[in-house]
Amino acid sequence: MEKTEITTREKLKTYFETGKYPTEGQFAELIDFLRLKEDILTNKELVDLSNHLAALDNGYILYSTSNIENEKFPIAVSSKEGESQTFTIGKTENKEQKRYFQGSAPYTVSTKEFMVDQLEGNKYYYLNTQIDDGHTTSRLFGNNLPPIPENFGLGTVENEKISVRVSNEDFDRKINNLHTRLTFVNKTEIFIEYALYGNYWSNKYISEDMVTDHYDLGDFLVCFYRADLSGTSKSIGCRIYDMDNDTLLMTASLIPGQKNINVSAGGVLSGVRNARIECDYES
Known part of the structure; x- marks a missing residue:
């Protein structure tokens, strides 16, 4: 049986050495070696990537929502290197989602503009966040209460994570x-x-x-x-x-x-x- 040689970077480079003429097959091998933007990771690749991120000890956000439909709640995170990410929290069917941060701690976390519907009756949005396993920041908003302002500071993640939960609450009176x-x-x-x-x-x-x-x-x-x-x-x-x-x-x-x-x-x-x-x- 013919032994298939593993494609490596070093092997691909030999196709383009001075004086050589890469074949159609060698160009195809190069293209297959690359990952394009539209390529979808396999389940195995996704698991390997998640394990790699966990090993890097990157911080992450855990988020979930309750009684939320089409509302969007963007959360901005910046690392000490100045890298910035935005995580848009939408309907999660009460399932907790986990997303890793770029860069390294400390991570500064704040809100961006919340795109929400006007609530009627005695309904309000409720935002609850917790840094690592320490302090929390909580607010009701919407209806007759003020909105969450853009760039509202939720705290600084020094170690591991921030947990964010957004829900729609119905009270027996105006708050x-x-x-x-x-x-x-x-x-x-x-x-x-x-x-x-x-x-x-x-x-x-x-x-x-x-x-x-x-x-x-x-x-x-x-x-x-x-x-x-x-x-x-x-x-x-x-x-x-x-x-x-x-x-x-x-x-x-x-x-x-x-x-x-x-x-x-x-x-x-x-x-x-x-x-x-x-x-x-x-x-």
Whole structure:
């Protein structure tokens, strides 16, 4: 039986050495060796490619939708090399989809313009994202609530993934925004961030003043902190005050010698419209 020689790059190059005249068959062999844009990967090639991407440790997006028809939700991702991708999230029949990122971490994730229908009655769109297995960003939008703005930051993926879920929710009444002003005062040299969570609403970690737009589904907010105290032997106390009557509402302690992640403020801000967070070293 005649042994078939494997086509390699080195073999193909020999057809075009100076003084040689490639045959029709050799040109055909070259063309068959190339992959054209319209070529469809086989199942085996797709599996091999997915395994290769996983081995490269690239970040990825997991997304799914519920009760969504023709709406489109583009999510923009850029890597530290400046590479940019857009993932357009549409109807997934509740099946989770996985797509890998170009480049390497950290990946900055934000929204682009959401092309959605005007909702009637008490229906709203709900966007929920989670970075790795940490903090979440949640918003209701559509109907009488403001749309998700273009370039709305969803956070930075430092390690592995972002999970995104978009659904169409039907409530028993109209939903309205509530606004609480948070003034953040950090009296230490340590970088400290806080995040607030309400019902169907949460923001990414920040280190500055903010005004919430949580909902009257429940007039409450919970607060969490994160800070790296690995290089200090001093503990830090973060206290929340009601600025309208200067009342101390709750205190959280950040532990020295370690990274503090998702440290609870130790209570609930209920019906507060004007609050101040003060972080300082504890004696």
